[in-house]
Amino acid sequence: MEKGSVSREPDPFSMNTGQNTLGDIYKGQPSILKIAQLGNPVLRIPAAPLTDQEILHPSTSHFIDSMIATMREYNGAGLAAPQVSFSKQIIVIESRENRGGDFPLTILLNPKIVEFSKDLAEGWEGCLSLKDLWGKVKRSTRIKVEAKTREGKNIDIKAEGFFAIVLQHEIDHLYGKVFVDRMEDMTSLCFTAEYNKYMTDEL
Numbered sequence: 068m069e070k071g072s073v074s075r076e077p078d079p080f081s082m083n084t085g086q087n088t089l090g091d092i093y094k095g096q097p098s099i100l101k102i103a104q105l106g107n108p109v110l111r112i113p114a115a116p117l118t119d120q121e122i123l124h125p126s127t128s129h130f131i132d133s134m135i136a137t138m139r140e141y142n143g144a145g146l147a148a149p150q151v152s153f154s155k156q157i158i159v160i161e162s163r164e165n166r167g168g169d170f171p172l173t174i175l176l177n178p179k180i181v182e183f184s185k186d187l188a189e190g191w192e193g194c195l196s197l198k199d200l201w202g203k204v205k206r207s208t209r210i211k212v213e214a215k216t217r218e219g220k221n222i223d224i225k226a227e228g229f230f231a232i233v234l235q236h237e238i239d240h241l242y243g244k245v246f247v248d249r250m251e252d253m254t255s256l257c258f259t260a261e262y263n264k265y266m267t268d269e270l
């Protein structure tokens with residue numbers, strides 16, 4: 068049925084409010100995407116860079132909005148496209164409220180880390196694709212990243228602290244790596260319940 072046509076029958080595709088059709092929702096609103104879990108091969112293959120044409124395609128923009136909605140829905144500090152089964156070089160990160168350092172919503176396409184500090188710091192990491200697991204990982208405390216924005220512009224970012232840690236974690240996903248690959252000592256690996264019970268004093 069065309070929008071605007073007259074019908075006395077209820078529209079089976081309208082929501083309870085009667086205001087939106089499924090078509091309206093699909094076009095207008097981001098989706099919550101399914102998170103690939105460890106063991107899914109998509110997490111272990113290198114993601115492809117986007118061409119300039121792909122970056123500017125409306126589907127990419129809609130997909131990025133869905134990545135942001137998915138990261139927020141699951142309370143993540145970051146999400147990489149392979150984690151939602153799309154093997155392209157896109158990451159979104161954001162930290163708000165009590166995560167050891169706030170930083171604004173940052174969307175990067177084709178990101179590359181071009182400088183790593185020699186200074187390393189060890190911190191706890193978790194991952195939406197390794198649900199309920201936590202472990203200690205050493206990362207550079209300062210990095211420099213070159214990337215493209217969602218508008219296709221070149222951008223350089225100098226990051227430090229938690230911002231730098233999350234960037235390194237998410238960019239690792241684009242190379243098929245997950246945080247447990249970076250752990251030097253596996254004895255800190257633990258589940259969320261035990262982490263909350265035994266490890267919170269160390270935060």
Ligand code: ZN
Pocket residue numbers: 193194195196236237240
């Ligand atoms: Zn992750």
